[in-house]
Amino acid sequence: MVRTKSKDTLPDVELRLSTAQESARRSQGAASEVYKRLRRAIVEGEIRPNEPLIEADLAQALQVSRTPIRESLQRLAADQLITPRKRGWAVREYSLEEIRERSEVRAALEGYAARLAATRATDAEIAAIVAIQDERDRTADLTPAYRVEANRRFHDAIIAAARNTRLADDIFRVGQFYFNKHIAKLTTDEERRLNQQDHREIINAIQARDGRRAEDAMRSHIMQTFTVFQRISGN
Amino acid sequence: MVRTKSKDTLPDVELRLSTAQESARRSQGAASEVYKRLRRAIVEGEIRPNEPLIEADLAQALQVSRTPIRESLQRLAADQLITPRKRGWAVREYSLEEIRERSEVRAALEGYAARLAATRATDAEIAAIVAIQDERDRTADLTPAYRVEANRRFHDAIIAAARNTRLADDIFRVGQFYFNKHIAKLTTDEERRLNQQDHREIINAIQARDGRRAEDAMRSHIMQTFTVFQRISGN
DNA sequence: GCATGCAAGTTCGCATGCAAAGTACGGACA
DNA sequence: TGTCCGTACTTTGCATGCGAACTTGCATGC
Numbered sequence: 195m196v197r198t199k200s201k202d203t204l205p206d207v208e209l210r211l212s213t214a215q216e217s218a219r220r221s222q223g224a225a226s227e228v229y230k231r232l233r234r235a236i237v238e239g240e241i242r243p244n245e246p247l248i249e250a251d252l253a254q255a256l257q258v259s260r261t262p263i264r265e266s267l268q269r270l271a272a273d274q275l276i277t278p279r280k281r282g283w284a285v286r287e288y289s290l291e292e293i294r295e296r297s298e299v300r301a302a303l304e305g306y307a308a309r310l311a312a313t314r315a316t317d318a319e320i321a322a323i324v325a326i327q328d329e330r331d332r333t334a335d336l337t338p339a340y341r342v343e344a345n346r347r348f349h350d351a352i353i354a355a356a357r358n359t360r361l362a363d364d365i366f367r368v369g370q371f372y373f374n375k376h377i378a379k380l381t382t383d384e385e386r387r388l389n390q391q392d393h394r395e396i397i398n399a400i401q402a403r404d405g406r407r408a409e410d411a412m413r414s415h416i417m418q419t420f421t422v423f424q425r426i427s428g429n
Numbered sequence: 430m431v432r433t434k435s436k437d438t439l440p441d442v443e444l445r446l447s448t449a450q451e452s453a454r455r456s457q458g459a460a461s462e463v464y465k466r467l468r469r470a471i472v473e474g475e476i477r478p479n480e481p482l483i484e485a486d487l488a489q490a491l492q493v494s495r496t497p498i499r500e501s502l503q504r505l506a507a508d509q510l511i512t513p514r515k516r517g518w519a520v521r522e523y524s525l526e527e528i529r530e531r532s533e534v535r536a537a538l539e540g541y542a543a544r545l546a547a548t549r550a551t552d553a554e555i556a557a558i559v560a561i562q563d564e565r566d567r568t569a570d571l572t573p574a575y576r577v578e579a580n581r582r583f584h585d586a587i588i589a590a591a592r593n594t595r596l597a598d599d600i601f602r603v604g605q606f607y608f609n610k611h612i613a614k615l616t617t618d619e620e621r622r623l624n625q626q627d628h629r630e631i632i633n634a635i636q637a638r639d640g641r642r643a644e645d646a647m648r649s650h651i652m653q654t655f656t657v658f659q660r661i662s663g664n
Numbered sequence: 665g666c667a668t669g670c671a672a673g674t675t676c677g678c679a680t681g682c683a684a685a686g687t688a689c690g691g692a693c694a
Numbered sequence: 695t696g697t698c699c700g701t702a703c704t705t706t707g708c709a710t711g712c713g714a715a716c717t718t719g720c721a722t723g724c
Contacts, residue, residue, distance in 0.1 A: 223677070250705070259679040264707090265503060272507030281686055281705065295595040298541070302596070306537030360530040361537070364599065458707070485675070494709045495676090516675065516716055667724080674717070680710085687704070694697080 225262035228252075229269050236275050236285055239376065243287035247276060273367070290427050296368055297420035301413040303365045304349065307356040308396060308412035309405040315355035320401060323351045327393050338378035341386075345373060348393055352400070352412075373419065380426050392418060460497035463487075464504050471510050471520055474611065478522035482511060508602070525662050531603055532655035536648040538600045539584065542591040543631060543647035544640040550590035555636060558586045562628050573613035576621075580608055583628060587635070587647075608654065615661050627653060 232252070235241045247267065249260045256263070267283050270276045277286045288296075315323075330344040349369075353362045381389075392415035399408035467487070470476045482502065484495045491498070502518050505511045512521040523531075550558075565579040584604075588597045616624075627650035634643035 225677080248705070260706090261678050261680090265499070265677095268500060268503040269507065272504065292595065295593045298545070298593055299538070299596050299599055302537050302541030303534070306533070306540075310533070358530045358533055360527065360603075361534050364534055364603070368595075368599070460707080483675070496708050496710090499677090500707095665724105667722105669720105669722085671720090672718085674715105676715075677713095679712085682709085683707090685704105685706075687702100689702085690700095692697100692699085694695100 223262075224258045225265045228256050228258060228262050229266040231256060232266050232270060233273070233275065236270070237374070241285050243285050245285050246279065247283045247285065249282070290424065293423055293427075294420060297416060297423075299368045300365065301416040303361060303368065304353070304416060305409040305413040307353045307358070307361055307365060308400065309409035310356035310358060310361075311352045312400045312403050312405040312408040314357050315400060319351070319355040323348065323355070323400065324397055326351055327390075327397060330393075331390065338375040341378050342373060342375050345389075352396070355400075377423070377426065381422060385422050388418060389415075458497075459493045460500045463491050463493060463497050464501040466491065467501050467505060468508070468510065471505065472609070476520050478520050480520050481514065482518045482520065484517070525659065528658055528662075529655060532651060532658075534603045535600065536651040538596060538603065539588070539651060540644040540648040542588045542593070542596055542600060543635065544644035545591035545593060545596075546587045547635045547638050547640040547643040549592050550635060554586070554590040558583065558590070558635065559632055561586055562625075562632060565628075566625065573610040576613050577608060577610050580624075587631070590635075612658070612661065616657060620657050623653060624650075 232241075232247075241247070249263050249267070252263045253260045267276065271278065271283065275286060276283045311319075326344065326347050330341075330348070333340065333344070353365055356362070392411065395411045396408060396415060399405075399411050467476075467482075476482070484498050484502070487498045488495045502511065506513065506518065510521060511518045546554075561579065561582050565576075565583070568575065568579070588600055591597070627646065630646040631643060631650060634640075634646050
């Protein structure tokens with residue numbers, strides 16, 4: 195009997211992968227495609243937390259055998275996106291406490307990246323960062339999706355300027371769960387204003403080549419983002 | 430034809446795994462055992478960098494089929510211990526540049542851990558950290574293995590006091606390649622003296638509950654360790 | 665002597681079979 | 695009615711088969 199849940203309509207949208215993850219895998223083949231799809235489905239919330247992942251069902255839905263499914267589940271577990279059950283795997287649920295921990299890790303890593311960027315960025319890279327933020331401020335179309343994208347580009351530009359691919363990969367790993375469009379929809383005007391102000395402070399510090407100030411600004415920006423989470427989940 | 434390299438004599442010593450990694454996997458079964466053995470063989474240098482890993486050979490050597498071997502290779506790739514070739518996998522080689530990048534990541538993470546420890550550690554935890562270092566200073570038997578162990582315990586105690594399991598896991602991930610007994614053998618007396626001095630400075634800052642100073646001290650300690658690497662590989 | 669192309673051998677990616685471990689359900693008994 | 699237990703079913707872990715992709719090495723021509 196064929197089981198059809200929502201799984202057989204998984205979207206096949208392209209996923210951004212960190213460079214190391216991309217290069218650490220054969221980037222083509224059935225297993226890789228399965229991995230991208232499952233990852234997308236989990237990150238987007240299509241597969242609910244604690245929902246068990248049945249190998250045979252996924253194989254059926256994605257029209258491959260269980261072997262590439264199993265390989266993908268291994269990768270997802272390494273990404274901490276799924277967690278082992280006595281039997282099989284389930285989508286991982288993140289407690290507020292865990293999000294706090296991850297926020298601290300991100301503050302440590304991305305703060306350090308901002309510090310490095312302040313000393314290592316070329317003038318062109320700084321100009322690019324400023325341009326991204328300027329465009330964000332100029333844009334009228336502030337849909338959640340656009341805000342997520344603009345935010346991501348801002349952070350990515352700083353991380354790139356830090357010139358440390360391992361650091362960039364680890365930031366991607368820990369940060370991949372945050373600020374998606376679902377969250378973006380729930381922010382208040384005041385929070386957005388604070389957010390933009392934070393970005394400007396980071397930019398100012400980098401322009402001044404002040405590593406310590408850039409690091410502090412990035413850290414408090416990230417921990418500020420956590421308080422938004424806290425508000426949203428705490429209501 | 431059966432190929433017998435050194436692989437069929439892989440040691441089956443217990444491996445310390447980070448909590449998340451341990452819990453992220455079924456901890457029993459053939460695949461898990463294979464993973465531990467291969468990991469050990471790579472970290473210990475039994476399998477040389479760039480040496481290709483042939484699924485069938487490993488299966489033969491470890492007396493399992495290719496399936497658990499393939500699963501283990503996936504995990505090792507996630508750990509960044511092996512890297513994909515056009516065909517198959519090979520043990521990863523670390524350039525000095527990559528070690529520098531990893532050192533920076535470790536400085537960011539473990540520095541932050543030291544900062545958190547300075548504010549969060551209980552008096553008992555601080556006493557434990559001090560006790561570890563006192564014992565190290567008192568011990569006459571300074572074999573490389575002992576020094577590695579004492580160093581690890583010192584760092585672990587601080588990380589534990591930071592009370593952030595995710596941070597601890599990420600530090601383990603990035604730091605697992607450093608300061609093993611091969612490296613410990615190559616350090617100079619002066620480097621060891623500096624090392625112990627660094628540890629004392631970190632302790633002092635934590636005792637003073639000075640997060641910023643603890644963070645700075647830990648960072649410079651870790652980057653100092655990198656310069657030792659540089660010296661060793663640069664000769 | 666060197667390059668080029670072809671063929672044989674190697675190794676992998678994926679599919680599938682099977683046994684064992686786990687799970688749920690229904691019936692019997694308190 | 696509630697609990698305990700056995701049985702049938704589900705789902706996994708591991709083994710293995712097969713076709714395809716890549717590599718290697720030799721032969722042939724320039």
